[in-house]
Amino acid sequence: xxxxSSDTGKIADAxxxxxxxAFNDLSRGFIEDAAIDxxxxxxxxRQSAMLAIAARAxxxxxxxxxxxxxxxxxxxxxxxRGIVECAMHMEAACSRPEYLQxxxxxxxxxxxxxxxxxxxxAVNLTEEANRRLQQFVMGDGTKLQSxxxxxxxxxxxxxxxxxxxxxxxxxxxxxxxxxxxxxxQELADRIHLEIDPExxxxxxxxxxxxxxxxxxxxxxxxRESLGVTxxxxxxxxxxxxxxxxxxxxxxxxxxxxxxx
Numbered sequence: 041x042x043x044x045s046s047d048t049g050k051i052a053d054a055x056x057x058x059x060x061x062a063f064n065d066l067s068r069g070f071i072e073d074a075a076i077d078x079x080x081x082x083x084x085x086r087q088s089a090m091l092a093i094a095a096r097a098x099x100x101x102x103x104x105x106x107x108x109x110x111x112x113x114x115x116x117x118x119x120x121r122g123i124v125e126c127a128m129h130m131e132a133a134c135s136r137p138e139y140l141q142x143x144x145x146x147x148x149x150x151x152x153x154x155x156x157x158x159x160x161x162a163v164n165l166t167e168e169a170n171r172r173l174q175q176f177v178m179g180d181g182t183k184l185q186s187x188x189x190x191x192x193x194x195x196x197x198x199x200x201x202x203x204x205x206x207x208x209x210x211x212x213x214x215x216x217x218x219x220x221x222x223x224x225q226e227l228a229d230r231i232h233l234e235i236d237p238e239x240x241x242x243x244x245x246x247x248x249x250x251x252x253x254x255x256x257x258x259x260x261x262x263r264e265s266l267g268v269t270x271x272x273x274x275x276x277x278x279x280x281x282x283x284x285x286x287x288x289x290x291x292x293x294x295x296x297x298x299x300x
Contacts, residue, residue: 056248056252059281059282060252067259069271069274070259071263071268086133089133089140089143090133090134091262093133094126094130094258094262097127097255097258101255108248113237113238114236117239120247124250125189127201128192129192130262131196131197131201135195136192142186142187145185145186145187146186149186158173198253201250201254241293242293252282256278
């Protein structure tokens, strides 16, 4: 059990990176006891999925924080996309009764699609293996639902998630013209190819703040789902400090824009 009194004092004075470190250190303690022996309620599979989403988010959070501390900003931004994705899934798991079925359908559709792609190159299969593969890719005739994160964002309390998720996809995660243009740096006498280009100040702020919000969202929804109340003081302190840091950052950028 963590000590609320010592933790909240550190959180109150933290800046962004210290906040992320505190969240990374404390996050498992916000749900740990319940995760070890969860009360699954009426829908054990959905609850299991939520616990797994949180575990994935914690792994990505720790990895992203490590990259940020090492100054690898682009790699950091790419990993944050996955944390935002986890938050969007956690929201959907909590608010949409059809979420789990869509998740299962989408996974099955993906496996069938991969099976069809494999079928085109699998020229040396035995007759029996080929028969089984054909049977698998034909499916059972059930119409499968596809998972679209954009649909999850409709009616969400955090529409900013989907916007930043797509921004990171376009300018960092995927190979696009926008993402490629980050690397050539024009100098006075030459073009320098930067392997790990730096983000702008606003991109750093935007990425760190959405990472923090996504982490808090995952923990908040899971705590509510599991009925967890332990360590509420420390969790609330993180939330209040997040709001202070975010508002302060927005004010600084607005003041800078006014000056320019």
